[in-house]
Amino acid sequence: MKTLDMEFIQTEATLKNLIYLFARSIDRVDEELMRDLFWLDATDDHGLFTGTAEDYVAWVIPLLKSMNGTQHTISNILVELDGDKATAETYFVAYHQIGEGDEAIDMIAAGRYFDRFEKRGDEWKFSHRKAVYDWNRNDPATENWSSPEMKPLLERGARKPDDYLYKN
Numbered sequence: 001m002k003t004l005d006m007e008f009i010q011t012e013a014t015l016k017n018l019i020y021l022f023a024r025s026i027d028r029v030d031e032e033l034m035r036d037l038f039w040l041d042a043t044d045d046h047g048l049f050t051g052t053a054e055d056y057v058a059w060v061i062p063l064l065k066s067m068n069g070t071q072h073t074i075s076n077i078l079v080e081l082d083g084d085k086a087t088a089e090t091y092f093v094a095y096h097q098i099g100e101g102d103e104a105i106d107m108i109a110a111g112r113y114f115d116r117f118e119k120r121g122d123e124w125k126f127s128h129r130k131a132v133y134d135w136n137r138n139d140p141a142t143e144n145w146s147s148p149e150m151k152p153l154l155e156r157g158a159r160k161p162d163d164y165l166y167k168n
Helices: 006-027 031-037 053-065
Strands: 038-045 050-052 069-082 085-098 105-120 123-140
Touching: 006 031, 006 069, 006 085, 006 105, 006 123, 031 038, 031 053, 038 053, 050 053
Parallel strands: 038 123
Antiparallel strands: 038 050, 069 085, 085 105, 105 123
């Protein structure tokens, strides 16, 4: 059995945290956090968008604001480290509620992110992100927690700055 490489373990934890923070930035529509996760010269390829990370943020934030809500769940993060560069393959399932009333849908997409990271100085950030989609489905929205009976009983997640995360 290989001995534990503490530097790899610490770096892996740092990179996983960046991946988790990216999901948070999407779901909370936290533009500042999202921008801070990328190097200034980073790129992104989400299929519907390919270009600089800066342009990706400018494209995705208004798109997210047009949705009722999203939740990106992250799993199976596999990291490979090569000095001051690293790659990761990460599985995701992304839930999106879109539209209003009888037209509202729950769109679910699943796939993987292929990320490249670079360490510059003492800091790791994304240098490139590619999304690959494995499947998706659209269903009529059946959400009922916003009903007058349920709304006062459950604190609902929200976007920045209204979410519990930013208030406490």
